[in-house]
Amino acid sequence: MPEQSSHPRSLRAMDSVLGATTELLSEGGLPAATVDAISARSGVSKATIYKHWPCRTAIAAEAFGKQMAAAIPLPDKGDAASDLAEQVRRVSSFYAGPQGTIFAQLLAASVADPAASPYFREYFLDKRREAVAELWQRALDRGEVKPEISAETATDVLFGPLIFRLMTGHPPLTTEEADKISSAALGGLLAD
């Protein structure tokens, strides 16, 4: 019976790892979240860390993913189209802030290191795609958006531009810029 509540020590160690990683990320971005640094700050040995995560990037993805989920709750005001717009606004202001850099570094790392990409998907992309899919479906039901466009495509169109700016960093992604971009993108999705 290895499952169930038989790992209290493990859990404490894991929490400590994630906490330390979160701190390091916010202090110096992904480059600062070295495995040795995480080990030192959390007081958990590297050997133990590698018992629970397959690679460095996975640790950072999990730690940062929890922050991000908390920072961007799914809006639910009842009005589908404006919920969608609000969600885009929340995400874009997240990207435009200091956390955006870390997100970009994490995305970059998951491209460079394919082993990490499932983790990145689990903690960022899938949840976000699901959330948008739900908003999209609601908007579709009300006939507020173009029915020939899939939720997948809509997600790409709404968030892709922001991420492009974020990754290239030139010109910088300010909140104002983010608003311009996302409203232009939204323009292609709303029903005529």
Next chain:
Amino acid sequence: MPEQSSHPRSLRAMDSVLGATTELLSEGGLPAATVDAISARSGVSKATIYKHWPCRTAIAAEAFGKQMAAAIPLPDKGDAASDLAEQVRRVSSFYAGPQGTIFAQLLAASVADPAASPYFREYFLDKRREAVAELWQRALDRGEVKPEISAETATDVLFGPLIFRLMTGHPPLTTEEADKISSAALGGLLAD
């Protein structure tokens, strides 16, 4: 008079480096284009390589940038709006092909290594933005696109979604997907 045609050796060495890098990139992507490997294959010593490029990523960016520029000529059929659409199609099919992976790796590397980002800009982003800016201006003059949208924003909206898909790789970016995405994005830009 040290200038003028006094550097034939340098040029030969540099060409050799770029050629070797291009080969390595196409064989094994960015991870294969190690500085040692480039040095070995080109016959140019690492010391010399580092006299001409600041870091590994810069070499790869330059080598790959030349390929990409050749692979995607700027369309000019006279019709502004369809030139714009054609350009998006060319770029997206480039991304959807085997070169897309390398592009993604390069973009990722330029995020992880800020020293390389000017190089990446020079060989990819700026040229592309300029090209689109020109097409956008032509389309604007004809009243075919929304005038309140800047060329910068338009570029983000058109190419960002493709790059987002490419980077996350899930779901995969096929040519069909790329077409759906880009036509949806274009929908927000054309004049009503």
Next chain:
DNA sequence: TAGGGTGAACTGTACGTTCAGTTCACTTAG
């Protein structure tokens, strides 16, 4: 006493640097 956890050492890879010695394009004297 058994299943974690510890810590420290170790391997492997790749970046970027350094330097003594060599090669090459060009120049100037004979």
Next chain:
DNA sequence: CTAAGTGAACTGAACGTACAGTTCACCCTA
């Protein structure tokens, strides 16, 4: 027109560093 010379550029091989990920003998706590 040739031969010696000059300096900038390239070579080769070693080195230092950083960090990922692994291993193992030991310890501690439930």
